[in-house]
Amino acid sequence: xxxxxxxxxxxxxxxxxxxxxxxxxxxxxxxxxxxxxxxxxxxxxxxxxxxxxxxxxxxxxxxxxxxxxxxxxxxxxxxxxxxxxxxxxxxxxxxxxxxxxxxxxxxxxxxxxxxxxxxxxxxxxxxxxxxxxxxxxxxxxxxxxxxxxxxxxxxxxxxxxxxxxxxxxxxxxxxxxxxxxxxxxxxxxxxxxxxxxxxxxxxxxxxxxxxxxxxxxxxxxxxxxxxxxxxxxxxxxxxxxxxxx
Amino acid sequence: xxxxxxxxxxxxxxxxxxxxxxxxxxxxxxxxxxxxxxxxxxxxxxxxxxxxxxxxxxxxxxxxxxxxxxxxxxxxxxxxxxxxxxxxxxxxxxxxxxxxxxxxxxxxxxxxxxxxxxxxxxxxxxxxxxxxxxxxxxxxxxxxxxxxxxxxxxxxxxxxxxxxxxxxxxxxxxxxxxxxxxxxxxx
Numbered sequence: 001x002x003x004x005x006x007x008x009x010x011x012x013x014x015x016x017x018x019x020x021x022x023x024x025x026x027x028x029x030x031x032x033x034x035x036x037x038x039x040x041x042x043x044x045x046x047x048x049x050x051x052x053x054x055x056x057x058x059x060x061x062x063x064x065x066x067x068x069x070x071x072x073x074x075x076x077x078x079x080x081x082x083x084x085x086x087x088x089x090x091x092x093x094x095x096x097x098x099x100x101x102x103x104x105x106x107x108x109x110x111x112x113x114x115x116x117x118x119x120x121x122x123x124x125x126x127x128x129x130x131x132x133x134x135x136x137x138x139x140x141x142x143x144x145x146x147x148x149x150x151x152x153x154x155x156x157x158x159x160x161x162x163x164x165x166x167x168x169x170x171x172x173x174x175x176x177x178x179x180x181x182x183x184x185x186x187x188x189x190x191x192x193x194x195x196x197x198x199x200x201x202x203x204x205x206x207x208x209x210x211x212x213x214x215x216x217x218x219x220x221x222x223x224x225x226x227x228x229x230x231x232x233x234x235x236x237x238x239x240x241x242x243x244x245x
Numbered sequence: 246x247x248x249x250x251x252x253x254x255x256x257x258x259x260x261x262x263x264x265x266x267x268x269x270x271x272x273x274x275x276x277x278x279x280x281x282x283x284x285x286x287x288x289x290x291x292x293x294x295x296x297x298x299x300x301x302x303x304x305x306x307x308x309x310x311x312x313x314x315x316x317x318x319x320x321x322x323x324x325x326x327x328x329x330x331x332x333x334x335x336x337x338x339x340x341x342x343x344x345x346x347x348x349x350x351x352x353x354x355x356x357x358x359x360x361x362x363x364x365x366x367x368x369x370x371x372x373x374x375x376x377x378x379x380x381x382x383x384x385x386x387x388x389x390x391x392x393x394x395x396x397x398x399x400x401x402x403x404x405x406x407x408x409x410x411x412x413x414x415x416x417x418x419x420x421x422x423x424x425x426x427x428x429x430x431x432x
Binding site: 019 | 265272276277278279282285286290297301302305315316317320323328331336364371372375376390395397398399400415416419423425426430
């Protein structure tokens with residue numbers, strides 16, 4: 001409907017300018033995942049708006065970067081040689097060995113995220129995590145057990161800013177108490193936002209993928225809450241994991 | 246698609262084949278524009294350098310992220326730089342607020358050394374087109390666009406600072422983007 005597309009266009013315009021927040025950002029995620037892929041009009045609109053957004057960079061005055069910048073980039077390129085160069089799947093396979101390093105960091109468990117469909121295998125999500133870790137600037141964050149939480153249950157967070165995704169991995173996550181579930185929170189100066197309930201697999205190995213603008217948050221907290229709708233504030237009792245993003 | 250866009254695509258193809266000279270050529274073509282927008286958004290030269298470095302490294306390490314069927318390389322790459330710059334400035338801003346340090350950042354220097362910077366003719370032409378298109382926008386639309394794009398502010402914050410409903414910010418933003426789309430449309 002025209003009205004719907006007007007609204008969608010508004011969201012897409014804000015999206016390409018990176019100026020959405022809160023409910024609008026969530027709506028953009030939903031539209032991009034559920035509507036745009038099947039709507040030729042919106043795909044074309046998104047491409048055109050993205051082209052405008054790219055060209056808007058030219059509104060800023062060009063400035064010569066320091067002469068040291070290109071050599072620095074060359075050094076960075078040389079420091080991390082690429083393994084093979086077949087894009088995507090091949091490249092992902094090429095870095096599979098890195099999985100060992102990730103597990104060694106403190107655990108691998110992908111937590112089930114908002115849009116991780118049943119059809120996606122854990123292996124697929126694990127490969128996405130590895131791919132995210134290869135992104136320039138990607139830094140794994142330790143999400144550490146707090147207080148009485150089993151110390152061997154440490155988790156690792158990896159975010160990929162370019163695709164607005166966050167991943168969490170843990171090798172061992174204890175089963176939540178009966179009637180309770182783990183809740184993922186992201187925090188900033190405005191407080192804590194409940195992001196979603198973490199699915200706990202029987203083997204305790206959790207893999208989590210979330211579509212979220214990680215740059216909006218500073219901290220991550222996983223708490224045990226009563227199963228069901230999230231409370232307004234994180235529970236400060238019981239097992240929990242905390243990390244600074 | 247113009248000759249320069251096709252040349253970019255060829256350079257990108259060579260970068261995908263790990264041709265360092267093609268990478269350097271893309272750097273030569275876009276580093277000034279990239280650094281210009283990164284500096285404008287972040288207002289800090291060290292952060293702007295990191296932003297540009299990360300963007301070029303991303304290009305080298307994952308060239309497949311650019312899909313030539315979806316538009317010009319120029320738009321793709323400068324969007325990537327802008328995205329990283331906005332992320333950087335928001336992280337910095339939150340960090341500053343959280344640690345309650347006094348803000349001591351100089352605003353964007355405001356200089357416009359465009360005339361002193363040597364850049365490819367087609368970029369100079371496109372830059373003039375973009376700036377000319379911006380001047381055709383009503384001031385209110387220009388304002389929200391600049392606050393969003395160059396200052397990295399969210400629509401909610403723009404609404405708060407201007408004292409207008411967020412719906413108005415959205416309407417002005419879309420109207421501005423549509424006008425620019427028409428003005429800058431490339432065959």
